Amino acid sequence: MRNIRWWLLLAAGMVSIAFAQSPTAPTVRLKDIAQIRGVRSNQLIGYGLVVGLEGTGDSSGALFTVQSIANMLERFGITVPPNAIKVKNVAAVMVTAELPPFARAGNTIDVVVSSLGDARSLHGGTLLQTPLRGADGQIYAVAQGPISIGGFNFGGGGARVQRNHTTVGRIPNGAVIEREVPSAFLHGDNSLTIQLHKPDFTTAARVVSSIRSAFPNLAVRAVDPATIRVGLDAASSVDPVMLIAQLEMLSVLPDVVARIVVNERTGTVVINGDVRIAPVAIAHGGITVRVQTTFEVSQPPPLSGGRTQVVPQTQVDATEEPARMVFLREGASVESLVKALNALGVSPRDLIAILQALKSAGALHAEIEVQ
Template sequence: MRKIIATLLVAALTASVMLPAVAAPTQVSTRIKDVAKVQGVRGNQLVGYGLIVGLAGTGDSDKSTFTVQSITNMLKSFGVMISTSQLKPKNVAAVMVTANLPPFAKPGDAIDITVSSMGDAKSLAGGTLLQTPLRAANGQVYAVGQGPVSTGGFVVGAGGSSQQKNFPTAGNVPNGALVEREVPMNFTDRDKGRITLSLSQPDFTTANRISEAIDQRFGQITVAKDPGTVVVSVPYNYNDNLVGFVASIEELAVTPDTIAKVVINERTGTVVIGSNVTIDQVAVAQGGLTVKIGQTTDVSQPPPFSRGNTVVTTNTTVQAKEEPAGLITLPASASVGDVVAALNAVGATPRDVISILQAIKAAGALHADLQIM
């Protein structure tokens, strides 16, 4: 009996040595603040309509009636009365002004704004945005923008040729808007004394790990409500120091978990393969078939005094050549390194890799979410 057990142990050890080792995917820890945010802390979008002046004849034409009307209304506010038929707005352009009001922005803070042409202006380069109120979705003004426009592009035209870089009909004004009103931020439930964390990528495992990391640091104060939400009760000793409490949570390290995914961009030939991608045993063949068709023209000349006609004939030749296909077998549960090495071994180009991965997914051997952009 002992001999049989010893023999089985030796066989098991030998088999374990002969089996190829599959390296586990490397997991990287990150801060909670990089994978989650506090609910209630958010920015607000602002939009406004304005005029850019000082353009070198590249503004809207008189066909843009809204530009002409806007100029007339603006001049009227300054006490200048003029008819719309007298305006030639070549140096003025009507634009939409957009901005993102960051959370906790205070009155007097400066924020960046973006201007985009609405009419038929050729370029906004060298122009200056006049004072433009910026409103939120509730219709209230939260900032006012004004300043010189930077397009970051150019347009050159000479001798019938032209060159354009970037988009001269859109630009930005760095620090071009002043915040006039603060948006109140309520990121705590003061009645229940808790805050809520929202995950950037909802995931059951990641939410549970965040909850465990916070509990290890502060005790049992969290509840993972769902894959995208973790509710945290504020400890009594942090009631007067919520900023310090949130900062202590954000600096905790967790290891986020993600689903296996392969992202493909067919336009650029880009393939990004996640570390958790595995495949079943599958054989991949990659090769090409080249067919060449050629034509030659022959002239058939009749013998002398035969009263025959000269005939032109066309001879067609067909040559087919098949490149030797590279055939490789991918082992079961191959890692991402095995997949990449195997596809490189068959000489696959990025376009070929896309087709191969789609075929492997269709065969049911690729265990990952295949996302095509």
């Protein structure tokens, strides 16, 4: 009787240890997988001139640069014929920036300056005052200042040394915001909308459950796999900003679709941890073909009237490696798959072919995305 009781206690202890050591599923903050509708950035773009270049600007063939300089000088009351303008110290550029949400007039933002003509480098240049417009054509910011490119391009006497990309640069805090973009995150019915970055039915349902658990008094529903509507009581004194801050910090377990991403150009294969494999046997063997060509001189006999010719001699050798086979059990994980394929000694490009063959055989339970 004592032995039976001792075995029962031991079994109960082992079960408790097993449950205690089981890994918990990783969760993320809601703000990392979703955003509030209406809170978004806007793209800005403008055309400008960079001056002060040390002979690395556009050539005279860049007619738009010449015309831009003539127009700029004319605004200052100086009239110069376009054919008299030398532009080697000037470059025409496109200026781009991101206007963040809730940015106020007077704030500064970074801008990116990119050469539009055939300038060799923007090193040492200064961007002249450039208006930045939105998609509606309105001016929202004005950019100006010295350009930082983080590289160099020097040369002479037929030799040239270049480091990094010298025709694109940045101006930190180089644009001043002149017009604000209204960001309305509350709808007319006193509700807000949460948008998932990657629509998914399971993730949307989990977000709704998490919000209901933390805020039982809120009216929450999933409109579709990407949209969750949160209604606020009109008579409630809840601060919308504080509520959104608390919503963003909620922990949610996003659902991940088993997927394998393959880039055939670089031979890169990325496999997430949810990939499962049915029972399958994999055999892999390779054939190596070596073609070697040597050129020999064929010399004719004396006084034969023949010509000396170069004759190619080609030798082809083919070596077939013995096929090796591994077996994977039901429900094998990605770790088992990687270990098995490494045991076969496959290259990344062979791995791509094997994965596609497993998918065709119905043994790979995952989506294959080819880039």
